[in-house]
Amino acid sequence: MFRRTFWFTTGVAAGVWATTKVNRKLKQLTPESLAHAAANKAIEAGHLLKDRAVGFALDVRDNMARREAELGEALGLNAPVDDRELPAPRRHAAIENRNDPKYVEGSTYQKHSYNRNEDH
Numbered sequence: 001m002f003r004r005t006f007w008f009t010t011g012v013a014a015g016v017w018a019t020t021k022v023n024r025k026l027k028q029l030t031p032e033s034l035a036h037a038a039a040n041k042a043i044e045a046g047h048l049l050k051d052r053a054v055g056f057a058l059d060v061r062d063n064m065a066r067r068e069a070e071l072g073e074a075l076g077l078n079a080p081v082d083d084r085e086l087p088a089p090r091r092h093a094a095i096e097n098r099n100d101p102k103y104v105e106g107s108t109y110q111k112h113s114y115n116r117n118e119d120h
Contacts, residue, residue: 027033072078 028037069078
């Protein structure tokens, strides 16, 4: 009789254990649970991607600044400038200067009027 009780109790325990395992797995496979798990994985992947992108952007910025300094040294852009070496700044007349001795009324080089109402 003791043997039967032992095996009966062992069978009940195994049944309870198996039922519990199956119920847990079924709860994991419900649509809500799957959606929740997918959302958590997407959030985790997003954080990982953001961290990598930020690291990449910082690396690019550092390397860009270093390369810009190298090019500045190679081209002499960082060297002090002597004002005597620079040419005088040029001025361009925005309006035709009638006081200029080169200006001749009726010259073929004279600009035409920009009157849009003029007949062509």
